[in-house]
Amino acid sequence: MKLPIKLSLLWLLCVLISCVFGPLFSVYDTQTIHWDAMATEPSQVFWWGTDVMGRDLLVRCLEGGRTSLAVAAVATTVSVLLGVAYGIIAGYYGGRVDLLMMRMVDVLYALPFMFLVILLLVFFGHSLWLIFVGIGAYMWLDMARIVRGQTLVLKNQPFIEASQVLGQKTRLIIFYHVLPNLTSVILVYATLTVPQVILIESFLSFLGLGVQEPLTSWGALVSEGAENWQLAPWALWFPALMLSLTLLSFNVLGDGLRDYFDPKHKDI
Secondary structure, three states: OOHHHHHHHHHHHHHHHHHHHHHHHOOOOOOOOOOOOOOOOOOOOOOOOEOOOOOEHHHHHHHHHHHHHHHHHHHHHHHHHHHHHHHHHHHHHOHHHHHHHHHHHHHHHHOOHHHHHHHHHHHHOOOHHHHHHHHHHHHHHHHHHHHHHHHHHHOOOHHHHHHHHOOOOHHHHHHHHHHHHHHHHHHHHHHHHHHHHHHHHHHHHHOOOOOOOOOOOHHHHHHHHHHOOOOOOHHHHHHHHHHHHHHHHHHHHHHHHHHHHOHHHHHO
């Protein structure tokens, strides 16, 4: 395993453990205002300093990471489940079924995703679950196309044709022959979907349309830090650094998995 991939895994593991368990062991919480320590620089008391409202920035970054990672996990799961099911059905049955299903995907691709999400948030309110579903319900389109393309290749393989000749039921062929051979592709693109979801959620939060108080996320923290960077520049640096390194680590990990499962890709 290459050094960049090891470092990426180490960083993601540290971020995951810190975001999940860090706030539980901290003497501060995300909402406590320290009136005598507003916009305080990093120190032994506040390791990452405080924001302009006197809240501990380290705990808020960890809590924000928990929210961003939760959005990424749920939205990616929705994306994988919808995309894999849709892509396998379209690719395996082919013909008019494939043509109709993929034209529907093309229509959905033509819709302005960010505009639709903003409309949903405006009409139905700032719901965290709405962000989960909204992002996941769009990201599955890429997964569906990828899975469909791989299924078209697999269904013409001799072992699939042999199963069909032997009279094995279609659902059994899909579950026991097609799906296991798609595992590596699904894993790689699921890993690459996570940073896209985090980035979309961060962008929505940066615009003020994502996570709302008392919750926070990396995007919301970056937005707050950008508004007050002259008073407390560290309030922008730390969440932006955590967000950037996490996105980079997921992309490096995804590229590493792709090279592992497809060694020929290294030479392209």
